[in-house]
Amino acid sequence: MSGARKSALATLRGQIERIETAEVVHQQDRVALGHNEVDGVLKGGLARAAIHEVFCEGRQGAAATGFVMGLAGRVSARRPLLWVRQDFSEVEAGALSMSGLAELGLDPRRVVMVRAADVESALRTSADALACDALGAVVLELWGDIRQFDLVASRKLTLAAQGSGVTGLMLRMAAQPLPSTAETRWMLRAAHSPPGPMWSAWGAPRFDAELLRNRHGPCGRWIMEWNCDECQFSEPSTYSQPVAAAPAHRPDPAVPWQRRTA
Amino acid sequence: MIHALDDAASRLGLHIGQPLANARAMCPDLRVFDAxxxxxxxxxxxxxxxxxxxxxxxxxxxxxxxxxxxxxxxxxxxxxxxxxxxxxxxxxxxxxxxxxxxxxxxxxxxxxxxxxxxxxxxxxxxxxxxxxxxxxxxxxxxxxxxxxxxxxxxxxxxxxxxxxxxxxxxxxxxxxxxxxxxLGQGDAPINPRKPLPDYIVEKRFAEPIATDTMIAMTLSRLADMLIASMEKQGKGARRLEAAFFRTDGVVRAIMVETGRPVTRSAVIDRLFRERLDALADPLDPGFGFDMVRLSASRTEIVVQEQRDLDAHVHDNDELAALIDRIAARIGGKRVVVHLPQDTHIPESAVLAAPAQHHLAAAMQAEWPVRTESEPPLRPLRLFDKPEPIKVPFATVPDGPPHQFTWRRALHAVVRVEGPERIAMEWWRQDGKQLTRDYFRIEDAEGLRFWIFRDGLYEGEVFDGDGKPASPGWYVHGLFA
Structure with missing residues (x-):
């Protein structure tokens, strides 16, 4: 390799490095999700002013919706949320219910829903919305594999998000991940409730979240639980319902037995 | 019966209202078309x-x-x-x-x-x-x-x-x-097809215009003129209509609505650009337009408010502007906010209303308060129409199923909570509505369903002979 070519290569490498660090500086604004391990991997939390993708199988749509709603609730910080969805996904996965949203501890008053007829108008609307800095987050809900959502479209959304500081969340149900400019990519499944008798409440929503792609850190897979009261994610609790405290006036049955054997 | 005729026919002595057979008798080679x-x-x-x-x-x-x-x-x-x-x-x-x-x-x-x-x-x-x-x-x-x-x-x-x-x-x-x-003594008022717009500006062209750039330029110049005339009276436009008069007589009118009174011509310009971009059947200039008219058919008095440093007010304005832009492109009914309704019926508990008109109301709405430290009681995704499921049998007559088939997949029930009985509103519905017993169910995979039995067991559902029949089961929603 000639010297000139080598130096050109070095310059290019330097440029790339500078761009990447600039991006890191730009994306310092992160929101902790509440799950310690996940926050650690994400270097403090979910990046604002970026695009995040959440994938799921068709029948796991509700779990993924819950997860996206949780992320949106964390990043939007009491600002309005624009939810763009395609008509077809409502037929397949059901409509987003505002009563259900309120039950998750989130505020339905700040949700503006856009019912786009097709993918093109959904993409265009979300690109527009991402450029509007009055919003907290923009969610784009799409069903199935979509040809139009390619690298160019994804890049467009990312640039809009970086420009305005709004976070974009892509909810991709029944779709296969494709190359994109997303900051993180998740694969969502519903997680089992902790073991318990059949006739007992199942507790808080639990997600089996797999981080498939993380531009600035490692990936992983965790069980995450949404805490409806505190509006944040947390480590899974062992019991679905709060356990009754041990009665104070009676000795713990296990303790005397231990003493006898000692 | 003759409905209408031309000059030649009337010269032959035919007249309107004449039976066709008579007319044919008078003039055998009459050409007739259906009215x-x-x-x-x-x-x-x-x-x-x-x-x-x-x-x-x-x-x-x-x-x-x-x-x-x-x-x-x-x-x-x-x-x-x-x-x-x-x-x-x-x-x-x-x-x-x-x-x-x-x-x-x-x-x-x-x-x-x-x-x-x-x-x-x-x-x-x-x-x-x-x-x-x-x-x-x-x-x-x-x-x-x-x-x-x-x-x-x-x-x-x-x-x-x-x-x-x-x-x-x-x-x-x-x-x-x-x-x-x-005789000119008093006059009957005519009944115009359209109400008179509050403000009209128009531009005529000696030479028809046809290019997109000319149309856009004309619209923005008209928007300037419209804003100038509205500003004198402190008004802002809520509904705008642009009418394009083609040289061959075809008139195309395009309407744009806004959630708040518009007082800036740049906003009008942008709304129309969005609307024109998104037209399913684009504006066809043909041989050109010889006149373009812009009118404000609904206006409101604009309260000039002092902008304070509160960013929240500014945010709401920007959100309203964004909603207007999206609505101009894809239609006002497709951008909605949600208002809680005073009913227990799950599918009508929330009303989706156009965001342009109800944004302020939705931001102030009072939603039912959630019970602390309870798991969600309502599903996150609700089917518009409950989807029927196949239930082989229930162990106890009033109890939940052990397994069910939904969308051709078998789900085994692992967790159950319920029933939550929701009776229909007899004072509203005309026909008899069945009482629903809702169960929250988790299957072996961890998916959570909201299912219900439509009708009380042996009480409300009857077959053709009047004997009690087994009620149907439905999935109504999915929990996160």
């Missing part, structure tokens, strides 16, 4: 659209008449005579047989068109102008016309010379009012 009343009405309304270029007040006078209120408009076209000439020539060029007249009252003008087309009657000259015409020109109906002729009153002048009380006594008050209007 299409709907298409006629459509054509009349298209012509009325075209006539909008002369005045915003155009009224239909079916089956084939139009009233134009040209008060204060005539000077724009070089006087009444020039206006009449322009209108008649343009319509004649398009193949219509037109008779037109201008008079102080609409009834008088209509009478004139039937006898003396092209007449212009000055104020006060109505009685004199129409006196020589036969009474049939008044258009008062077959019975009255015949009655008048039998009474020996052949011309309108004859009738007018009688005292009004006699005419009223013999032919009714409606006819005497019609006669008075025709």
């Amino acid at each position: 299409d009343v709907v298409a006629d009405a459509k054509t009349l309304s298209d012509i009325a659209d075209w006539c909008d270029r002369f005045t915003p007040l155009v009224a239909l006078d079916p089956p084939h008449g139009l009233f134009l209120d040209i008060t204060g408009c005539a000077h724009l076209f070089g006087g009444e005579a020039a206006l009449l000439q322009t209108l008649v020539r343009a319509l004649a060029r398009q193949g219509f047989a037109v008779s037109a007249a201008i008079a102080g009252t609409s009834v008088c003008a209509r009478t004139l068109t039937r006898q003396a087309t092209g007449t212009i009657v000055a104020d006060g000259g109505e009685a004199e102008a129409i006196s020589p015409f036969p009474v049939s020109a008044l258009g008062a109906g077959e019975a009255i016309t015949t009655g008048l002729r039998r009474a020996g009153l052949k011309t309108i002048g004859d009738v007018a010379s009688r005292s009004p009380s006699e005419i009223t006594a013999r032919f009714g008050a409606r006819f005497s009012i019609l006669l008075a209007h025709a």
